[in-house]
Amino acid sequence: MKPKPAFDDIFMNLAIQLAQRSHCVKKQVGAVLTKDTRIISMGYNGPPAGTYNCDEMWPKTGCARNIGGSCLLAIHAEQNAIMYALMNHASVDGSILYTTLSPCLSCARMIFSVGIKKVIYKDSYASYKCLDYEEGLTFLGEFGIVVEQYEKQFISIV
Numbered sequence: 001m002k003p004k005p006a007f008d009d010i011f012m013n014l015a016i017q018l019a020q021r022s023h024c025v026k027k028q029v030g031a032v033l034t035k036d037t038r039i040i041s042m043g044y045n046g047p048p049a050g051t052y053n054c055d056e057m058w059p060k061t062g063c064a065r066n067i068g069g070s071c072l073l074a075i076h077a078e079q080n081a082i083m084y085a086l087m088n089h090a091s092v093d094g095s096i097l098y099t100t101l102s103p104c105l106s107c108a109r110m111i112f113s114v115g116i117k118k119v120i121y122k123d124s125y126a127s128y129k130c131l132d133y134e135e136g137l138t139f140l141g142e143f144g145i146v147v148e149q150y151e152k153q154f155i156s157i158v
Contacts, residue, residue: 009152012100015030015100016100018031024055024062025062029076029100029101030043034095035096040090041090047073048073077101079107092115095115097120098150100121101123102123102126102149103125103136103137112140117146118145120148
């Protein structure tokens with residue numbers, strides 16, 4: 001009998017594939033929100049619907065930057081997944097979030113506020129942004145959200 005893939009592998013592989021849908025020129029990130037081994041929402045980073053696609057409008061530079069140096073148009077993958085679930089009246093309380101990049105502090109506050117109980121991430125936001133430490137992960141840990149780094153390499157589960 002062929003072994004079945006673990007749900008963590010399925011959901012992280014999906015997040016990795018979703019990241020490829022991103023229109024961001026700087027960093028592509030995907031997220032999958034699950035509850036009781038079911039997908040309740042998913043998202044990837046990019047501009048709000050109805051605005052510009054950065055890779056089409058500014059293929060070399062991406063969108064303009066705000067005062068803090070972040071993308072002016074970007075909605076993070078975690079935010080997109082959470083907002084879509086809530087807009088469609090799905091309960092996210094007690095859910096698990098899989099994301100290809102650990103949450104920034106702003107996303108961490110949102111994750112905590114909506115009742116997500118666990119975050120599994122692949123890569124480090126702090127390393128990507130050249131920061132001294134993981135503000136988002138520190139915040140989540142301080143307030144009891146379980147955080148795990150996904151250590152496996154991307155594998156095709158087909």
